[in-house]
């Protein structure tokens with residue numbers, strides 16, 4: 001069993017204990033254990049009891065549980081809990097705004113086991129009749145059910161990437177001579193993906209038989225000579241197509257999409273006397289193949305530059321490619337700094353130095369440590385005194401000269417009225433301030449817009465963090481006038497963040513592009529909560545690429561001194 005599978009069971013135990021109303025410390029121990037195991041670099045199934053207990057945070061009981069899961073595929077304790085509660089009950093817990101207490105009540109008082117039961121109970125008026133629930137709770141549950149339905153079947157980009165990469169490795173081992181490639185929305189870097197699309201060029205037909213034998217297969221949906229389709233664990237559907245070498249580029253082009261981009265390109269082909277499909281580009285009059293082996297040749301034959309996959313969304317890319325005016329897109333390696341991260345001082349898992357060294361090893365030249373402010377009591381947020389003491393420690397690590405520069409910052413909460421969570425003199429004494437909204441999402445659009453505009457006008461704010469509050473597949477952005485926010489940020493010299501957390505990717509690519517077009521500055525930050533978080537920068541970079549950004553458009557591609565000088569606090573406000 002891999003670490004992910006072990007962690008999943010530990011997390012389920014924690015969820016079920018929570019529904020049961022067990023001791024919070026016990027619940028937290030399982031949840032922490034799950035985090036530690038899923039981030040552990042080595043196979044924990046291979047460790048003996050001593051090896052497990054050497055991992056910080058894993059005690060005697062947890063080690064025994066992990067050994068049992070690794071050896072038998074499950075834990076008796078987990079099976080007992082599942083026997084007590086139907087496992088479908090966990091679907092209820094994952095609804096937005098439905099906590100373990102509610103789930104326990106729903107199950108005990110109404111016998112609700114599934115999402116369908118829950119929906120029916122809402123419609124019958126049984127929820128509002130429950131003590132402590134009411135019409136408001138009923139409306140909340142119905143909204144959560146609706147959102148879940150809308151998002152069902154889609155996956156975060158990072159999850160799709162991991163599932164696709166594992167499948168590609170499996171296929172490469174079985175067809176070493178073949179070229180295996182991911183196409184579809186994953187190749188375009190979309191923030192969520194519906195399914196995994198794979199192409200295999202130069203593979204034997206028997207690869208299809210190997211594909212449907214993939215160990216994680218839950219169901220085979222189709223098994224053909226050139227196309228097969230499987231459902232794998234985690235709810236992913238994966239399509240594999242076998243392609244002849246002379247059609248590789250054409251198939252890549254076609255199956256990368258987007259559909260709208262393909263239709264526009266095909267129309268252009270027709271206008272030039274060609275036919276374009278997944279097999280190649282052909283002349284209409286004599287059916288002669290003009291291109292097909294390489295994507296570049298197809299675009300070239302159509303008189304346009306090769307279009308990076310992230311831009312293939314029918315947002316002006318074909319016109320720009322025809323005018324040889326496509327941007328040279330930013331790469332992850334262009335990032336020199338990371339301006340949003342947390343440490344053990346609030347809700348992070350690693351201390352200042354550990355974060356700095358991990359950032360350095362990830363190729364970064366500078367970071368800002370931005371722990372939470374006091375309003376986030378759950379995260380143990382900092383008041384002025386602790387914020388300044390923390391800043392002193394950050395500067396002390398910076399002074400050690402460990403090969404990376406550190407800025408002492410804060411992620412200051414924007415309160416419901418738009419005021420900041422810490423006193424002005426404290427914010428002024430820090431090197432950098434990221435301001436973000438973390439609660440009170442239920443405001444009206446105008447109130448929310450005014451709230452964020454007021455924060456942007458605050459002279460000590462340098463960066464607006466996760467500007468729209470969206471949680472992919474969970475919660476939509478709060479209602480806010482993004483254009484007004486972007487324009488104010490430009491006027492005030494506040495940079496807007498592209499947050500790289502895979503479940504945020506906030507700003508959304510279209511808004512990031514708008515921000516750039518309106519002249520606002522952008523940063524790409526990881527919002528890391530542990531030393532493993534810097535890898536997320538690649539997802540934020542994907543958003544930047546989808547937003548047509550070049551390296552020069554993103555402040556944290558600049559060298560340290562230049563970056564620091566470009567911060568709002570070191571500039572005069574523009575008029």
Ligand code: DGT
Nearest residue numbers: 184185192193194195254255256257258259262263
């Ligand atoms: P997804 O899976 O919803 O995240 O999005 P895609 O873009 O991966 O969509 P998918 O998997 O249905 O199809 C992969 C690509 O195949 C799509 O981006 C473009 C191409 N494609 C699929 N159906 C059509 C079609 O009817 N016409 C054209 N021109 N292209 C299509």
Ligand code: CA
Nearest residue numbers: 184185195197
């Ligand atoms: Ca797809």
Ligand code: CA
Nearest residue numbers: 195196197239
């Ligand atoms: Ca597909």
Ligand code: ZN
Nearest residue numbers: 411436465466
């Ligand atoms: Zn935040």
